[in-house]
Amino acid sequence: MNVVIIGGGVIGTVLTYLFSSRNVNVTLINSDLQKPRFPLIHSKLLRFPEDIRLARISEDVYGGELSREVGTNVLRPVDSITIIPTTCYNDTMQIMSMWHDAGASTRIISDVSEYGIKRVSEEEVYILSSNGDNLVNYPLLISRVRKIKGINYVNGFASIKFVDGGIKVLVNGREFRGDYVIIASGAWNSMIIRNANLKVPLLPYKCQAAAFLGRVVNDIIYDYVLGIYVRPPLGSMLDNALSSLRLSIIVGGDGNFKVTEPGRERGGVDNDFLDEVRKKVRARLGRVRLIGSRFGYCEGTPDTRPVIGASMMDYSLLVGLMGMGGPRSALPLPWPLLITCLMVHGLTTQGHT
Secondary structure, three states: OEEEEEOOOHHHHHHHHHHHOOOOEEEEEEOOOOOOOOOEEEEOOOOOHHHHHHHHHHHHHHHHHHHHHHOOOOEEEEEEEEEEEHHHHHHHHHHHHHHHHOOOEEEEEOOOHHHOOOOOOOOEEEEEEEEEEEEEOHHHHHHHHOOOOOOEEEEOOEEEEEEOOEEEEEEOOEEEOOOEEEEOOHHHHHHHHHHOOOOOOOEEEEEEEEEEEEEOOOOEEEEOOOOEEEEOOOOOHHHHHHHOOOEEEEEEEOOOEEEOOOOOOOOOOOHHHHHHHHHHHHHHHOOOEEEEEEEEEEEEOOOOOOEEEEOOOOOEEEEOOOOEEOOEEOOOOHHHHHHHHHHHOOOOOOOOO
16 A cells, blocks of 8 residues: 655654554655644643543553654653633533543642742632643654655655546655545645645634743643643753753743634734733743744634545545644544554545545
8 A cells, every 4th residue: 555645744744653654655745844843732631522532542652652663752741730710610620520530630729829820810720630731742753753764755845636546746846646645734734725626624724832931830831711821841951951040941822823824924923912922921920031932833624623524526534633622732643543544454445535
């Protein structure tokens, strides 16, 4: 079997490894326009049982098969503090029972000052959780997978064209064909597919984050009162040096997004985003200094719900299986596992994208 994968980010990398480890011939086409530079959050502390089940599957694979491949555990367990209004307490207690079933332990805390957090309202509840969140070292995972021998790596921008008998992928004047073609280019998916005269319910958007220098924060903070998230240091040599000064670099954002396609906007991170997030992070953590910011492009569906289906033109569509839950995310590993299982064991018709 021959598989062509367009996109070398999270999904494309995981798929490439899963196929190659199962003796499938893989061509990975990647433009290197965007890739994770830092570990990303993986959480089981989600709102819906389906998302929690997907998160547990992905946690097992990250900590098992993929960690063995790279020679080190790509998961770094991190405690988290969820801040909710007191009016949401009863509803949250029902959700917490699902977190416990997923292996997380939680308790209500009253004094948050020892965690570097400031109370901004008397109507707040603080939930400390362990074994519910991890940071996934995607930069390391991507780097190691790309060193696997036997995988055909192609650097460039891809387009697809439907022809009699299948699909051809064009990159830098070269043509590639496979029994399957998988488009896993994130926010660029809609552009590739639209240029092939197809219509699918995809919604590319711009997501943003800011970096701050402040007091040491060791926990992920999910703040549903102010509408922000804050994540702890990345474990780098710089972080270790700063910790001796009781300082750390923390990353924060508001979980919101701006609908737009890559290349449509000029400039970088929006100033109004920076002003709003800086104000809220200071309200929650005290004195912090903005030292940087970054934006990227992601993809979902117009109503943020998963879409699974097929068309008359012999292609299958799986979109939105990301386990998104407010500012948390269960990184999208289960559906690559599903795709690999279906294709390797011949449960789909050849010739599909």
